[in-house]
Amino acid sequence: MSSYKNLEEYDQEVTKEVQEKYTSILNGIGEDVSREGLVKTPERAAKAMQFLTQGYDLDPVKILKGAMFKEDYDDMVIIKDIELYSLCEHHMLPFFGKAHIAYIPNGHIVGLSKIPRIVDVFARRLQVQERLTHDILECINNTLKPQGVAVVIEASHMCMMMRGVQKQNSVTTTSGFRGQFEKQETRNEFLKLISSHLS
Numbered sequence: 276m277s278s279y280k281n282l283e284e285y286d287q288e289v290t291k292e293v294q295e296k297y298t299s300i301l302n303g304i305g306e307d308v309s310r311e312g313l314v315k316t317p318e319r320a321a322k323a324m325q326f327l328t329q330g331y332d333l334d335p336v337k338i339l340k341g342a343m344f345k346e347d348y349d350d351m352v353i354i355k356d357i358e359l360y361s362l363c364e365h366h367m368l369p370f371f372g373k374a375h376i377a378y379i380p381n382g383h384i385v386g387l388s389k390i391p392r393i394v395d396v397f398a399r400r401l402q403v404q405e406r407l408t409h410d411i412l413e414c415i416n417n418t419l420k421p422q423g424v425a426v427v428i429e430a431s432h433m434c435m436m437m438r439g440v441q442k443q444n445s446v447t448t449t450s451g452f453r454g455q456f457e458k459q460e461t462r463n464e465f466l467k468l469i470s471s472h473l474s
């Protein structure tokens with residue numbers, strides 16, 4: 276089964292190559308790479324970047340297929356408030372927030388933890404929020420083949436907070452709906468349930 280990378284699992288050649296680039300970046304911004312605090316920074320940054328982009332090496336279909344169980348339950352299953360951290364592909368700065376995901380089974384349910392796992396698989400890549408939303412949506416739709424699937428993501432983008440327009444409070448919401456969730460009634464039930472505070 277796919278799992279997250281341990282530090283010792285980083286590809287040494289990739290680490291070395293990326294590390295050299297980070298040394299150039301530090302030099303480029305006028306830093307002294309030989310000062311104590313920075314000596315190991317290029318290596319740390321190279322490993323951090325590999326961690327944050329490890330989703331390219333993971334197979335979300337395999338993750339879902341590894342825990343699909345035959346079950347007749349055919350009501351809505353919602354996993355809400357799944358925290359996510361990704362990197363915007365325009366600035367390589369973080370965007371972060373929550374995903375709310377629902378599906379209506381069609382003969383098979385999926386192990387609950389696999390939904391947040393596939394969120395991480397797609398979030399740990401260079402992304403835009405819209406594509407991240409659709410990647411998750413299509414993966415569940417094509418693999419689980421449910422009666423319907425819905426994905427809502429609410430996120431804050433550091434590239435809009437720390438730089439650029441410098442807006443601290445704006446939240447971007449993206450959504451995608453397939454199957455039964457294309458019907459207004461089902462979609463509204465889902466939206467009502469994710470905005471309630473039952474939990």
Ligand SMILES: Nc1nc2c(ncn2[C@@H]2O[C@H](COP(=O)(O)OP(=O)(O)OP(=O)(O)O)[C@@H](O)[C@H]2O)c(=O)[nH]1
Nearest residue numbers: 363364365366402403404405432434435438439440
């Ligand atoms: N649609 C979308 N845009 C994003 C996302 N993340 C960052 N962006 C935007 O990507 C755009 C890139 O625009 P550019 O004008 O090429 O870059 P820029 O000069 O750095 O733009 P500013 O951020 O406005 O300073 C910006 O408007 C960002 O806000 C995302 O997930 N989705």
Ligand SMILES: [Zn+2]
Nearest residue numbers: 363365366434
């Ligand atoms: Zn950005």
